[in-house]
């Protein structure tokens with residue numbers, strides 16, 4: 001695989017996007033471009049990470065993130081090992097720290113962690129010498145989702161995000177996806193709008209780098225893309241919404257709303273979708289929907305991240321030798 005010369009990947013872990021510079025992000029994208037191309041070939045496996053091991057430690061359910069990390073590792077010939085809460089000793093009451101130390105003793109190169117507690121990835125990263133990639137922690141962060149979302153937008157807009165406007169719509173209060181996306185999109189020069197019923201806006205949202213709306217018809221006006229978020233029914237404290245019918249009547253994205261956006265506005269959703277609740281079903285399948293492109297981007301981005309983290313020490317040695 002062709003490597004960009006002179007770029008040093010300095011990070012041990014990926015906990016959120018705040019620690020990444022724009023140059024880091026562009027380097028991830030350029031690395032992912034090469035893998036994206038490989039993913040479209042008939043034979044998709046390359047030996048780049050042969051002999052490296054990646055543990056997928058998913059304490060919360062996941063379809064896309066876990067499968068795409070697994071596929072990403074396997075396409076690079078790394079050995080991937082999956083561990084879920086059920087079936088692991090965590091279910092017997094073992095602490096996260098003890099489970100992690102046990103996994104570390106097996107000497108993996110990378111642990112990908114999804115956990116219901118905000119800060120869980122940081123907790124492991126502070127204690128383990130291997131790289132830790134945050135696959136989503138509580139409401140806090142989901143950096144790989146934000147990277148794959150911007151990578152998908154880049155396929156349509158090119159490298160120049162400056163001045164584009166993206167609306168993120170839905171359950172802002174309980175979403176880790178929105179928190180990482182606001183940071184990354186604004187870092188890339190995108191103007192971000194947020195829209196939700198007042199009860200689904202988190203405290204302090206005024207200080208985020210985004211313009212906040214409660215009325216969808218105002219929020220959607222003139223935007224270049226709309227990213228719908230899933231209503232996080234499992235994280236809802238009772239009483240935040242009058243009813244699901246009321247929510248979908250006021251905040252479900254429909255074709256009628258999208259007519260107010262730019263003519264070719266893209267429709268996004270990180271999945272899993274509640275069709276008819278946060279996004280009209282026909283819109284999810286419409287030609288300007290890039291929801292399945294997001295899934296494909298996810299494999300390429302996660303290949304790039306596994307590659308950069310698993311080989312970061314090799315490059316130091318190489319550069320030292322040169």
Ligand code: NCD
Nearest residue numbers: 064065136142230270271272
């Ligand atoms: C998201 C997550 O888990 O935070 N899903 C994903 O990773 N594709 C969004 C969600 O669960 O709503």
